[in-house]
Amino acid sequence: MSVRYVGRRLMTAVLTIGMIVLLNFVLFRMMPGSPERILLGRIPNVSSEVLQATRERWGLDKPLVPDQFVAYVGSTLGGDLGFSYGERGRPVAAVLEQHLWPTLLLFGLGEVVAIILGLALGAYSGWRRGGLIDHIGNGVSLVLYATPYFLLGMGLLLVFASGLHWFPTFGMSDVGRQYKDAFDQLIDIGRHLALPLATVSLGLVGQYAILMRSSVIETMTEDYITTAHAKGLTEGRVLRSHALPNALLPTVSLVAINLGYVIAGAITVEIVFNWPGLGTLTVEALESRDYPVLQGIFLLLSVTVVFANLAADLLYGILDPRVRT
Amino acid sequence: MIAPPMPIAQEAPLTPRRRGAGAITVLRELLRRPNGSIGVAILVIFSVFAIVPALFVGPLETVITADGPRLGPPSAEYPFGTDELGRSMLNLTVHATRISMVIGLLATLITVGVGVFVGILSGYVGGRFDAVAMRIADFFLVMPTFVLAIVLTAVIRDVVGSVSREIAGIRLSLLIIVVVIGLTSWSSTARIIRSQVLSLKERAFVDRARVIGASPGHIMLRHLLPNVTNLVVANAVLTFAGAILTETTLSFIGLGDPSQPSWGQLLEASQRASAPGLGAWWYFVPPGAAVVLVVFAFTLVGNALDEIMNPRRRARG
Numbered sequence: 001m002s003v004r005y006v007g008r009r010l011m012t013a014v015l016t017i018g019m020i021v022l023l024n025f026v027l028f029r030m031m032p033g034s035p036e037r038i039l040l041g042r043i044p045n046v047s048s049e050v051l052q053a054t055r056e057r058w059g060l061d062k063p064l065v066p067d068q069f070v071a072y073v074g075s076t077l078g079g080d081l082g083f084s085y086g087e088r089g090r091p092v093a094a095v096l097e098q099h100l101w102p103t104l105l106l107f108g109l110g111e112v113v114a115i116i117l118g119l120a121l122g123a124y125s126g127w128r129r130g131g132l133i134d135h136i137g138n139g140v141s142l143v144l145y146a147t148p149y150f151l152l153g154m155g156l157l158l159v160f161a162s163g164l165h166w167f168p169t170f171g172m173s174d175v176g177r178q179y180k181d182a183f184d185q186l187i188d189i190g191r192h193l194a195l196p197l198a199t200v201s202l203g204l205v206g207q208y209a210i211l212m213r214s215s216v217i218e219t220m221t222e223d224y225i226t227t228a229h230a231k232g233l234t235e236g237r238v239l240r241s242h243a244l245p246n247a248l249l250p251t252v253s254l255v256a257i258n259l260g261y262v263i264a265g266a267i268t269v270e271i272v273f274n275w276p277g278l279g280t281l282t283v284e285a286l287e288s289r290d291y292p293v294l295q296g297i298f299l300l301l302s303v304t305v306v307f308a309n310l311a312a313d314l315l316y317g318i319l320d321p322r323v324r325t
Numbered sequence: 326m327i328a329p330p331m332p333i334a335q336e337a338p339l340t341p342r343r344r345g346a347g348a349i350t351v352l353r354e355l356l357r358r359p360n361g362s363i364g365v366a367i368l369v370i371f372s373v374f375a376i377v378p379a380l381f382v383g384p385l386e387t388v389i390t391a392d393g394p395r396l397g398p399p400s401a402e403y404p405f406g407t408d409e410l411g412r413s414m415l416n417l418t419v420h421a422t423r424i425s426m427v428i429g430l431l432a433t434l435i436t437v438g439v440g441v442f443v444g445i446l447s448g449y450v451g452g453r454f455d456a457v458a459m460r461i462a463d464f465f466l467v468m469p470t471f472v473l474a475i476v477l478t479a480v481i482r483d484v485v486g487s488v489s490r491e492i493a494g495i496r497l498s499l500l501i502i503v504v505v506i507g508l509t510s511w512s513s514t515a516r517i518i519r520s521q522v523l524s525l526k527e528r529a530f531v532d533r534a535r536v537i538g539a540s541p542g543h544i545m546l547r548h549l550l551p552n553v554t555n556l557v558v559a560n561a562v563l564t565f566a567g568a569i570l571t572e573t574t575l576s577f578i579g580l581g582d583p584s585q586p587s588w589g590q591l592l593e594a595s596q597r598a599s600a601p602g603l604g605a606w607w608y609f610v611p612p613g614a615a616v617v618l619v620v621f622a623f624t625l626v627g628n629a630l631d632e633i634m635n636p637r638r639r640a641r642g
Contacts, residue, residue, distance in 0.1 A: 019464050146621040
């Protein structure tokens with residue numbers, strides 16, 4: 001991988017993050033109410049000294065551009081995102097951190113399960129194109145693709161939680177329960193995690209299966225596959241050592257590109273199960289018009305997606321020698 | 326003596342002849358395919374619901390006119406059950422068709438309009454405009470646009486103030502959603518159109534038009550636009566599905582308009598009433614099934630159109 005390739009990808013990522021920060025700044029100024037009130041949130045009895053200190057720190061006495069913008073960028077880079085309206089003036093960064101871990105747990109696991117299942121299903125149905133599994137898988141993938149994640153979650157909740165009582169209906173752990181040991185707590189979280197995790201995985205499997213299927217079909221038309229067949233290799237050998245490694249390549253970047261859409265699903269699944277992550281936080285922030293938190297969520301999620309794309313690009317560069325330019 | 330100009334137009338028409346005939350051929354091809362005809366059938370049914378909902382279920386029931394049991398299961402009188410206010414779910418679901426479809430349609434028009442405009446201009450003019458426009462398009466492609474849509478909707482609402490005003494018979498709260506969906510999803514259309522225009526503008530008919538003195542505006546409008554129409558239609562169908570999903574999701578997280586129920590709005594209400602936890606499946610299954618059916622139908626039609634119009638896919642089946 002050449003330095004130029006890495007450099008160009010890095011430049012793109014930095015530029016995109018710059019645009020995100022700029023957009024956040026513009027939105028921030030569009031909002032009703034004076035900026036210092038937004039920054040300080042609804043902290044009661046703000047003394048004039050604190051108000052003055054805030055104005056100075058954020059450069060609100062100075063012109064909008066460049067001084068205020070520079071101050072905004074500076075404090076954002078330093079992790080200072082202002083204060084929450086809803087949570088009694090707690091710093092936004094702290095609120096975000098608290099809600100980040102449940103989301104990471106749910107979606108990290110969901111992605112892993114969906115990638116493994118989706119790629120396996122897609123590879124098989126692409127390989128046995130027109131077969132039974134292919135037909136069923138295709139139909140199911142299409143329907144799953146058309147189903148909003150939260151709807152899937154509502155269905156699972158109805159059947160497995162309120163119908164069969166196998167799993168709890170909401171939250172991440174039983175309220176007010178005393179745990180015997182760490183293992184006991186882990187089991188409890190696991191029982192709460194099962195349904196949201198199933199929802200996320202099911203929602204994603206369809207997309208990954210469709211991607212992998214068309215990638216495998218595309219690869220099967222390549223000359224080197226014909227060559228491998230002509231050499232007299234067995235079917236399985238052709239699939240494992242010739243088709244799959246190449247078919248997997250495009251999915252690397254597609255998974256990263258998909259991440260932006262996955263996040264939309266994340267938000268809604270958490271609402272259905274009352275999972276205390278960033279999605280639930282988004283709705284709470286919307287209801288209480290907690291703009292600093294809303295902007296913090298936007299900043300955090302979009303920067304994450306940019307980094308994921310950067311990582312995918314670099315990984316692709318390592319895996320596929322053809323793009324090392 | 327100057328030789329009379331060659332009759333260029335005869336050897337290769339500047340704009341495709343029989344454009345109308347082409348559309349009919351495509352429609353016939355579409356209806357001949359099983360996925361296409363099923364998709365079209367579903368969409369026709371829902372379009373009828375959207376145009377004349379009152380014909381099937383009477384006027385939209387409100388809190389005042391509701392007379393059913395609270396959260397009652399399906400019965401002979403209420404085939405889809407009732408919500409927590411005693412309104413018939415059948416009535417609500419059919420009426421919500423109009424809101425969901427209209428928002429989807431308008432958002433698609435904006436998305437495709439902006440996408441085609443930027444795509445053709447970017448591809449034909451090129452240069453600095455192209456560089457800047459594609460940077461912005463890439464930015465929107467990478468961004469989690471749904472989160473941006475949430476923030477934008479919330480902020481625009483507060484800036485605009487009262488959202489119950491109506492513009493051209495549509496409430497402002499719904500128009501904001503339309504505009505936000507349009508603004509956040511044009512980039513992939515622009516990308517697709519641009520790459521098509523890049524290859525089209527190297528073709529002879531564009532050169533000929535330029536040589537006989539056609540202005541760039543004329544070339545883009547009369548020569549390039551008709552040639553990307555197929556692509557635009559196939560793309561618009563899939564965009565429509567995406568727009569309905571986005572609207573449903575935005576309404577579900579509480580950005581809809583309770584007085585103008587869309588499917589997403591009904592789903593939000595059922596979640597708020599914790600219908601899944603109470604086992605009241607009839608509250609969310611009808612609107613949910615409607616969303617899935619319509620999006621599924623659009624995807625079927627979109628795929629069928631792609632198979633018909635994309636010769637590469639046709640060859641591979």
